[in-house]
Amino acid sequence: MAPLQKRSLFALLLETLWALAIILVFISQGGATKYDTNASFRLIMDGMWVGGLILYWWLFSSFDRRPSQFDERDKKVIDRVSKVQWWAVILSLVAWVIGLSEHYHAQGQIPVIFLSLIFFSTLIASTLAQSVGILFGYWRMNRNA
Amino acid sequence: MPKIQNRIRRLRFDRDEMTQQELAEKVGCTRQTIIAVEQGKYVPSLELSFRIARAFKVPLEEVFQYE
Numbered sequence: 498m499a500p501l502q503k504r505s506l507f508a509l510l511l512e513t514l515w516a517l518a519i520i521l522v523f524i525s526q527g528g529a530t531k532y533d534t535n536a537s538f539r540l541i542m543d544g545m546w547v548g549g550l551i552l553y554w555w556l557f558s559s560f561d562r563r564p565s566q567f568d569e570r571d572k573k574v575i576d577r578v579s580k581v582q583w584w585a586v587i588l589s590l591v592a593w594v595i596g597l598s599e600h601y602h603a604q605g606q607i608p609v610i611f612l613s614l615i616f617f618s619t620l621i622a623s624t625l626a627q628s629v630g631i632l633f634g635y636w637r638m639n640r641n642a
Numbered sequence: 643m644p645k646i647q648n649r650i651r652r653l654r655f656d657r658d659e660m661t662q663q664e665l666a667e668k669v670g671c672t673r674q675t676i677i678a679v680e681q682g683k684y685v686p687s688l689e690l691s692f693r694i695a696r697a698f699k700v701p702l703e704e705v706f707q708y709e
Contacts, residue, residue: 498674499672499674499675500672500674502674564670564671564672565666565667565670565672566672567672568670568671568672568675568690569671569675569686569687569689569690570671570672570674570675570678570684571672638678638683638684639678639683
């Protein structure tokens with residue numbers, strides 16, 4: 498397993514745990530309604546988002562890019578990952594648009610709190626997609642040979 | 643279907659059983675890439691191909707063949 502592949506597997510595990518923790522805390526603490534009205538709940542959630550993003554940044558920025566750890570094959574995989582991330586972001590936005598439009602159609606307006614939920618969930622989708630995309634890229638490279 | 647074959651395994655064997663790690667260090671790539679190239683799972687760039695040939699001190703076509 499290439500060093501970048503190992504790093505991505507580790508990142509995927511941590512990112513999945515991070516996403517699950519956020520979802521569990523969000524649901525157990527009362528969901529969107531409580532998030533809208535309770536400032537301390539918002540602070541906890543914001544801390545979790547930002548903490549996860551710092552972890553994600555550390556995981557990939559601290560990656561050793563010397564030739565013994567990272568070469569043209571890894572670069573080729575990385576170059577293709579943006580396509581997977583693009584799809585993850587688009588699908589996430591489509592799900593939000595359809596879900597919110599259908600749910601709040603009668604009211605004619607969507608609560609402003611969903612702006613930050615959309616933003617952070619899209620970030621999660623993008624970070625997860627990066628790790629999945631890297632792992633998928635190696636798998637496809639080996640399979641297509 | 644045309645495919646690029648290589649003789650890296652043979653050439654390593656002929657060079658006192660040079661390890662994949664040693665070759666990777668010589669050409670500046672990861673051991674996993676050498677494994678993938680050897681097994682025909684990855685076609686290296688022209689630059690890496692030349693570096694591999696240079697590591698064995700042979701012409702490029704002695705390492706890679708287009709069939």
